[in-house]
Amino acid sequence: MKRLKFLRSGKHGQLFNRTLAVGVVLALMAVACFGQLINVQIIQGTEYAQAATDSRTLTxxxxxxxxxxxxxxxxxxxxxxxxxxxxxxxxxxxxxxxxxxxxxxxxxxxxxxxxxxxxxxxxxxxxxxxxxxxxxxxxxxxxxxxxxxxxxxxxxxxxxxxxxxxxxxxxxxxxxxxxxxxxxxxxxxxxxxxxxxxxxxxxxxxxxxxxxxxGTDGYETYQxxxxxxxxxxxxxxxxxxxxxSDVTLTIDRDVQWRVEQILQNAKTTYNAAWGIAVVQDVETGEIRALADTDSIEAGSDDAKLNVAKSVSETFEPGSIGKVFTMSGLIQEGLHKMSDKFTVPNTLTLDGQTYKDAEEHATGQWTLAGILEQSSNVGTILASSDYTDEERYEYLTKFGIGQKSGLELPGESQGVLGTADSWDGRTRNTILFGQGYSTNALQLTNAIAVIANGGVKTSQKIVKSTTSADGHVTETASGSSTRVVDEDTAKQVMNAMESVAEHYEKFAGVTGYRVAAKSGTAEVAGSDGTLSSIISDYTAIIPADNPKFVVTVVLKDPEGSYGGLTAGPVFAEIGTFLMQKYSVPTSSKRTDAIPTEW
The missing domain is CATH 3.90.1310.10 (Penicillin-binding protein 2a (Domain 2))
Known part of the structure; x- marks a missing residue:
């Protein structure tokens, strides 16, 4: 007892107590660590292992x-x-x-x-x-x-x-x-x-x-x-x-390439600011070429920032607009293409004077002759009973001022004011393609109405799509509407063929009959005045068995008149089309409506 008492007293006792306390603490820490080890390895082990796996997992x-x-x-x-x-x-x-x-x-x-x-x-x-x-x-x-x-x-x-x-x-x-x-x-x-x-x-x-x-992206998940x-x-x-999916266009690459080449050559030949051309299949409304003279690399920044001129550019069609006027006159029963007119060089009406592009003696022309001679005066005389409402109605029926339905980004539909917005002069200039604007796609499809026997078809530039698994979906054809009856279209086609014969020396396609109309219109230039010229030419080939409608538009060409500038460009395109598609040559024309009396 004395020994124990001695140990518990004095310095030796203090040492014992401290040692005992440290031992207890270490024991408690060991128990805690052991408990945590059990917690980590047994209780939370699965969670930590999953967390480690998750940290290595990547999707x-x-x-x-x-x-x-x-x-x-x-x-x-x-x-x-x-x-x-x-x-x-x-x-x-x-x-x-x-x-x-x-x-x-x-x-x-x-x-x-x-x-x-x-x-x-x-x-x-x-x-x-x-x-x-x-x-x-x-x-x-x-x-x-x-x-x-x-x-x-x-x-x-x-x-x-x-x-x-x-x-x-x-x-x-x-x-x-x-x-x-x-x-x-x-x-x-x-x-x-x-x-x-x-x-x-x-x-x-x-x-x-x-x-x-x-397409739709997939994914992979791994460590x-x-x-x-x-x-x-x-x-x-x-x-x-x-x-x-793959997208198949109606564009024919070979036709597109050749048309672009012809346009570039024409731009140089006529020193034009730019050119546009459209080739459309008459029966299907499919666009075989939609070209212009802008030289832009596909996929480049320029291609991403600019709209194709063939899509965005609008212009007054000039005398091509007479085709729509005469179609309306015949359809409304006001005239036939064989009706006779005496046509002076100028005409003053309601204080406004109108004249033809070229001076001429008073002509004895039929309505077909007025179209062949592209007479503004004759067109106004023939339209004396053609109301403003009818003038507007037929332009819209032909698709002027209407969207093409192709929904191409940046496409402009042009401008056609309503009849009640026309002043005394505009109501007459409308008759010969001035006072409204259109684009090349619209104009081509409007002329295709005549080629189609009076029926307006929907244009198409996407033919089909093919999914990744090979399923082909044809693009649905849009609705077709009758604009004029077949006899009206036949009479207008006949007169347009006389127009083409008028320009045959410059715009003829050997072996093939053509029905065409030229146009020339003054448009605003860079200075804001009527200092620029649009020359255009649209044609149906062959006239006796319509396959294609071709439209050519040139801005400020030397030579001005559409038949003398855009016409020869059409002739090159038309010749290529007939050869490429092996179109049979035309039969001889025997039913021409007289143009003079």
Whole structure:
């Protein structure tokens, strides 16, 4: 007892107490740690393991390929091709030590020699010749912080495979992407338009058909290693991408190319500011060519920022408008093409004076002759009982001032004021194609009414779509409406054929009958005054078996008159069409309505 008492007293007792206290604390800490260990490994072990897995799990997007745009014969005009974005991991690159090829088959060498550098510089040396980039530039990009930097875009699969062969997994890898290619340069440049950085159509046909061309992206879920590389065998979920549908146009690439070439030559020949041409299939309303003289690379910034002139440009059609007037006169029973008129050179009506383009003696012309001679005065005389309401009605029936229905981005429908907005002069200039504006597509389809026996069909520029699984969907044909009866269309066609014969020396197509109308109109120039000229010519070929309507429009050509400038351009296009499609030559004309009396 004395011994125990001694130990519990004095310095030795204090030491014992402290030791005991420390022992108790350590024991408690051991129990706590053991409890936490049990908690971590047994109770929360599954949660921590799942969290670790989650931190390594990555879901990446698998991009769908945008559909192709092809011509009516399947010739590719726009397509997306497999490309890769090359990604570098700066953190991993800076820790890189190349493996000697004498020690391992998964090594790195340059020109058959082991590298003498390490880190980002070594990675840059390996990549530079494959990416056609300066090693210093790549090295600088890999010397930053973080684990992600874009080294190059739109890399071909061939180059990507060569990068894979460098055995730089986790340091450099490729992300699948697509590049939009246009194989025909400036052909249909602004009309095709282009896509933005995300692959969405932002102009032209790319924009029009964007929802059809765009596919649905898929995804892959897998675990990644320390440097972001995929751990083999860890793919846990995936969904395949569904590529966009292909779009087949009604455009014939060969016709489009030839028409653009002819227009460019005409622009030079006549020193014109610009030119436009449309080729339309009479029976189907399908557009075979929609061309202009703007030289814009498809897919370029210019193509994305500009609307094709063939779509956006509006103009007064000039004397081509007489076709619609005479159709209305005959349909309303006011005249026949054989009716006779005495036509002076000038006419003053309600204080307004009108004159013909060329001075002439008083003519003894039938209504067909008035159209052949393109007489403004004769047209006004023939329309004395043709009301303003009827004048407006027939223009709208022919589609003037109406949308084409093609819904092309940037398309202008022109301007046609209502009858109650016309002043005393406009109500008469309307009769010969002045006082309203149209575009080349409208004008072509309006003349196609005559070629179709008086029926207006819907135009079409997209023929069909083909889904990724090969299902073809034909574009539905729009409604057709009768504008004038068949006999009216026949009489107008007959007179238009006399017009074509009038210009046969300049605008004839050997072996084929043509029904045509020329036009010339003064329009506002850059100075705001009527200092510019529109010369146009629209024709049906062959006249005895209509296959095509062709419209040509020139701005400020030397030579002015449509029949002498736009007419010869039509003749070149018409000749090409007849040869390309092997159209049988025409029978001899025997039923011409007299043009004089």
């Amino acid at each position: 990446v997007t698998v991009s769908a390929k945008r559909g192709k745009i092809t011509d009516v014969n399947g010739v590719v005009l726009a397509q997306s091709v497999e490309r890769y974005t090359i990604i570098g991991n700066p953190t991993a690159a800076q820790e890189f030590t190349p493996t000697s090829c004498s020690k391992s088959s998964t090594c790195q060498s340059l020109d058959g020699k082991d590298l003498t550098t390490t880190g980002a510089a070594a990675v840059a040396q390996l990549l530079a010749p494959l990416l056609d980039m300066d090693a210093t530039t790549i090295g600088g990009m890999l010397s930053g912080t973080g684990q992600y930097v874009v080294l190059a875009k739109d890399v071909t699969p061939e180059v990507k495979r060569k990068i894979d062969d460098l055995n730089l997994g986790g340091i450099v890898y490729g992300e699948l992407s697509n590049e939009r290619l246009y194989s025909n340069g400036t052909l249909m440049g602004a009309l095709l338009g282009g896509v933005d950085a995300d692959g969405n159509g932002v102009a032209g046909l790319e924009q029009l058909e964007n929802s059809v061309l765009t 990644q290693g320390l440097y972001g590389e995929e751990i083999p065998g860890t793919l846990t979920d995936s969904k395949a991408a569904v590529d966009g």
